[in-house]
Amino acid sequence: MKERAIGEVILDLKNISLSFGAMRVLNNISFDVRKSEIRSIIGPNGAGKSSMLNVINGVYHPQEGEISFRGEVRKQMKVHEAAGFGIARTFQNIALFKGMSTLDNIMTGRNLKMKSSMFSQAIYWGKAQKEEIEHRRKVEEIIDFLEIQAIRKTPVGRLPYGMQKRVELGRALAAEPEILLLDEPMAGMNVEEKEDMSRFVLDINDEFGTTIVLIEHDMGVVMDISDRVVVLDYGRQLADGTPDVVRNNQDVIDAYLGVSH
Amino acid sequence: MSLSPNQPDGQTNATLDTFPKLLLNHARVRGNKVAMREKDLGIWQSWTWSEVSDEVRALACGLAALGFKRGDKLAIIGDNRPRLYWGFAAVQCLGGIPVPLYQDSVADEMAYVLGDAEVRFALVEDQEQTDKMLEITEQYPALEAVIYEDPRGLRDYDQGFCTYIETLQARGREFHSQHPDYLDQEIAKGRGDDISVILYTSGTTGKPKGVCMTHHAFIEAARGSAEFDGLNDNDSMLAYLPMAWVGDHLFSYAQALVTGFTINCPESAETVMTDMREIGPTYYFAPPRVFENLLTQVMVRMQDASAIKRRMFDYFMDVARRCGAEILSGNKEVSTRDRLLYRLGDFFVYGPLRNVLGMSKLRIAYTAGAAIGPDLFRFYRSLGINLKQLYGSTETCAYVCLQPNGDVKLDTVGIPAPKVEIKIADNGEVLVKGPMLFAEYYNRPEDTAETMNAEGYFLTGDAGFLDEDGHLKIIDRAKDVGKLSSGAIFAPNYVENKLKFFPHIKEAVAFGHDRNQVCAFINIDLESVGNWAERRGLPYSGYTDLASRPEVYDLILECVNQANRDLVDDPMLSESQVHRFLILHKELDPDDDELTRTRKVRRRFISEKYHDLVEALYSDIDEIHTSTEVKYEDGRRGVIEADLRIRNAETHVTEPLKKAS
Numbered sequence: 001m002k003e004r005a006i007g008e009v010i011l012d013l014k015n016i017s018l019s020f021g022a023m024r025v026l027n028n029i030s031f032d033v034r035k036s037e038i039r040s041i042i043g044p045n046g047a048g049k050s051s052m053l054n055v056i057n058g059v060y061h062p063q064e065g066e067i068s069f070r071g072e073v074r075k076q077m078k079v080h081e082a083a084g085f086g087i088a089r090t091f092q093n094i095a096l097f098k099g100m101s102t103l104d105n106i107m108t109g110r111n112l113k114m115k116s117s118m119f120s121q122a123i124y125w126g127k128a129q130k131e132e133i134e135h136r137r138k139v140e141e142i143i144d145f146l147e148i149q150a151i152r153k154t155p156v157g158r159l160p161y162g163m164q165k166r167v168e169l170g171r172a173l174a175a176e177p178e179i180l181l182l183d184e185p186m187a188g189m190n191v192e193e194k195e196d197m198s199r200f201v202l203d204i205n206d207e208f209g210t211t212i213v214l215i216e217h218d219m220g221v222v223m224d225i226s227d228r229v230v231v232l233d234y235g236r237q238l239a240d241g242t243p244d245v246v247r248n249n250q251d252v253i254d255a256y257l258g259v260s261h
Numbered sequence: 262m263s264l265s266p267n268q269p270d271g272q273t274n275a276t277l278d279t280f281p282k283l284l285l286n287h288a289r290v291r292g293n294k295v296a297m298r299e300k301d302l303g304i305w306q307s308w309t310w311s312e313v314s315d316e317v318r319a320l321a322c323g324l325a326a327l328g329f330k331r332g333d334k335l336a337i338i339g340d341n342r343p344r345l346y347w348g349f350a351a352v353q354c355l356g357g358i359p360v361p362l363y364q365d366s367v368a369d370e371m372a373y374v375l376g377d378a379e380v381r382f383a384l385v386e387d388q389e390q391t392d393k394m395l396e397i398t399e400q401y402p403a404l405e406a407v408i409y410e411d412p413r414g415l416r417d418y419d420q421g422f423c424t425y426i427e428t429l430q431a432r433g434r435e436f437h438s439q440h441p442d443y444l445d446q447e448i449a450k451g452r453g454d455d456i457s458v459i460l461y462t463s464g465t466t467g468k469p470k471g472v473c474m475t476h477h478a479f480i481e482a483a484r485g486s487a488e489f490d491g492l493n494d495n496d497s498m499l500a501y502l503p504m505a506w507v508g509d510h511l512f513s514y515a516q517a518l519v520t521g522f523t524i525n526c527p528e529s530a531e532t533v534m535t536d537m538r539e540i541g542p543t544y545y546f547a548p549p550r551v552f553e554n555l556l557t558q559v560m561v562r563m564q565d566a567s568a569i570k571r572r573m574f575d576y577f578m579d580v581a582r583r584c585g586a587e588i589l590s591g592n593k594e595v596s597t598r599d600r601l602l603y604r605l606g607d608f609f610v611y612g613p614l615r616n617v618l619g620m621s622k623l624r625i626a627y628t629a630g631a632a633i634g635p636d637l638f639r640f641y642r643s644l645g646i647n648l649k650q651l652y653g654s655t656e657t658c659a660y661v662c663l664q665p666n667g668d669v670k671l672d673t674v675g676i677p678a679p680k681v682e683i684k685i686a687d688n689g690e691v692l693v694k695g696p697m698l699f700a701e702y703y704n705r706p707e708d709t710a711e712t713m714n715a716e717g718y719f720l721t722g723d724a725g726f727l728d729e730d731g732h733l734k735i736i737d738r739a740k741d742v743g744k745l746s747s748g749a750i751f752a753p754n755y756v757e758n759k760l761k762f763f764p765h766i767k768e769a770v771a772f773g774h775d776r777n778q779v780c781a782f783i784n785i786d787l788e789s790v791g792n793w794a795e796r797r798g799l800p801y802s803g804y805t806d807l808a809s810r811p812e813v814y815d816l817i818l819e820c821v822n823q824a825n826r827d828l829v830d831d832p833m834l835s836e837s838q839v840h841r842f843l844i845l846h847k848e849l850d851p852d853d854d855e856l857t858r859t860r861k862v863r864r865r866f867i868s869e870k871y872h873d874l875v876e877a878l879y880s881d882i883d884e885i886h887t888s889t890e891v892k893y894e895d896g897r898r899g900v901i902e903a904d905l906r907i908r909n910a911e912t913h914v915t916e917p918l919k920k921a922s
Contacts, residue, residue: 136303137302140302140303140304141302143302143303144301144302145413147529149303149528149529149531149532150529150531150532150535152303153535203413203414206414207413207414
């Protein structure tokens with residue numbers, strides 16, 4: 001295994017608390033994400049993992065705590081700001097355009113990068129034409145990277161689940177993100193599909209230096225590919241550290257395996 | 262294939278005796294014609310012959326700069342990529358020998374071949390293959406350098422050991438500017454009887470053997486087949502079969518370099534169908550299973566079509582079945598009405614169907630490698646697709662017999678190809694002689710001697726006979742052919758294939774050597790029979806249950822009866838009719854050692870393992886209880902118990918050979 005250059009902290013979350021009414025979803029969570037690392041968030045059902053991800057990309061606004069992204073502190077970040085800052089994500093439940101082809105779905109990920117007006121795009125004229133060709137090239141590179149050439153023109157709704165997940169990853173990649181948030185990318189997959197997906201996550205991290213924040217249930221996968229892991233349980237932060245540290249943490253063992261009272 | 266008369270520098274067939282010389286000649290004669298295409302990032306990229314020749318020169322000089330010497334070997338591993346094909350030519354320029362490997366082999370298998378062929382350098386496609394090479398260096402330290410074609414994920418690898426092909430080519434261009442005459446001199450040193458390539462046999466029987474082929478053999482085979490089928494530089498071919506396989510080397514390399522036609526490399530293994538439609542090749546090769554898959558896809562999609570389309574399809578497919586193949590063969594006896602209907606069908610059904618299959622421009626299609634079902638074969642021919650069979654092996658450049666246009670028989674592999682002599686030995690084995698024969702097995706003189714007889718014939722190991730028109734009919738591997746107690750010839754594989762051509766039958770095992778009659782085990786095809794059962798509302802819980810149903814026995818009995826009717830027509834094999842059969846309670850499985858990894862039945866093993874069932878077949882009982890141990894994929898063991906029925910099939914009395922009246 002070769003060394004990856006893990007850089008300075010680019011995303012720092014301090015004392016984040018989030019409630020919906022009386023329901024405390026996140027309670028005083030603090031962790032940071034370093035450049036080019038694979039950072040995992042794990043925890044049992046309802047631990048607050050997806051909420052955490054939603055906080056990071058600005059869907060939810062925490063009542064307490066602060067988020068600093070590349071040194072800039074902000075209490076609230078709007079969704080489109082997050083995208084503009086280079087944060088892209090995939091969803092636990094696939095959120096693709098079912099009737100559109102793989103190619104078009106990934107193309108939508110380029111939306112933010114398109115500069116020409118909607119009108120010139122519509123008539124495919126001048127700058128828009130050049131731009132479209134450039135974007136198409138980029139999308140084709142992603143298709144090549146994820147090895148989905150065979151389904152380029154297939155409507156996404158007709159694809160098997162594992163493939164849809166891969167297309168969704170492709171769309172997130174199309175935004176050329178600095179941080180990629182993956183919400184259970186391997187849920188519902190068989191062993192082979194999981195292995196493929198793990199390989200792609202590692203490759204993305206390796207090839208583009210993309211920082212990855214991963215939520216995953218499969219402990220084997222998490223422990224294999226993560227640089228650092230943070231463990232949540234009912235909104236509390238149980239542990240934070242390298243896979244080895246987390247694996248041997250008594251609180252984590254209790255939460256996962258149960259504890260006799 | 263003779264050359265056009267006005268070749269530059271007075272080149273003739275005799276002077277163009279190596280592949281590099283052919284390449285240089287193409288660069289001069291048809292420099293601007295497209296030699297290769299590859300789909301990259303969704304767009305077809307092309308290289309002309311002069312560009313290919315430049316690239317090959319740069320690669321060859323790069324290899325020379327790396328220390329590659331005459332006689333050295335270069336392993337070539339990966340999917341069909343233009344740059345890997347350039348690797349063959351580049352090595353041959355330097356008088357080295359390319360050794361293509363199957364890209365899906367595991368590292369251990371590759372290590373064996375690299376060691377056996379004493380390979381020093383490897384040209385590989387991507388990270389996956391590079392990783393295998395790195396793994397191999399531990400057991401095989403003689404590997405000096407790996408050149409990769411796709412840099413993805415390889416940036417951080419040790420660049421002393423691994424080199425990106427473009428970096429190497431840049432070094433090669435520099436080398437060429439310093440030593441401008443070096444490469445031309447090396448190419449001029451090449452002789453037709455130099456070894457041009459070592460192809461490894463698949464090793465189904467024992468360790469793989471390296472088959473050394475000369476330039477002369479492959480060029481002669483390519484010239485012969487090009488002449489036979491009138492191939493020329495306007496043809497176009499899809500290169501998608503493993504590069505380590507003799508067929509691909511003949512079709513995508515040797516024939517392309519002899520005739521100057523274009524080869525097209527698909528984007529990936531999964532996109533072959535789409536790529537084929539976009540390219541519309543004029544010349545095509547596929548093993549039978551590819552044709553079978555295409556047919557299944559067509560049929561499945563037709564079931565979803567609207568009622569009108571389906572009726573049109575069914576009607577015109579009936580017409581095609583009746584007269585299509587005859588019209589293609591130029592048979593004069595087809596009625597005018599049928600000809601008109603066929604024209605109409607061509608417009609409405611066959612033409613569009615050919616288009617969907619990417620076969621609109623197809624002039625010649627070949628299949629080989631396994632027996633092809635007569636219905637399947639007829640289906641394609643009746644659509645107006647000139648599908649033919651050929652016969653050959655690695656040792657013969659896949660060039661022994663070819664079916665001539667207009668004289669295609671469904672159950673033979675055609676007539677001897679130009680310059681090939683065929684003889685049938687006393688034991689029925691097919692012997693061949695000609696310029697296309699291999700030089701030797703690499704470093705295995707005893708093996709080489711064993712396969713050659715005193716008169717210079719190569720023993721193919723296949724049993725067959727020549728029919729009255731001189732067409733060769735292959736029936737089985739010679740060592741598997743046995744005799745019934747009546748003395749009649751018994752070819753188990755031939756019988757099994759006859760049975761397996763029925764979609765409901767997945768595997769069959771025929772017994773009969775030293776017995777008074779032929780009996781068989783049958784495995785039903787779960788998908789096909791399951792579908793049949795579903796349509797009839799027949800519930801079942803799994804393979805064992807379905808296989809024991811009387812209805813299913815009736816279904817299979819029909820198939821066996823039909824097979825017997827076919828067998829009785831063949832005077833040599835009519836006594837091989839299946840008298841009794843049973844449907845096995847479990848699927849034959851490589852995990853239980855019943856099949857080889859390439860899914861060939863291990864007849865002897867099966868007859869020992871199911872000894873009780875074989876004896877039951879040759880007794881007169883109708884039912885037997887049996888229990889079999891099975892291994893699951895995770896290594897656990899279990900036992901399947903079942904009561905098996907044995908059924909008698911209809912057989913026909915064989916008349917003594919009818920005199921032709």
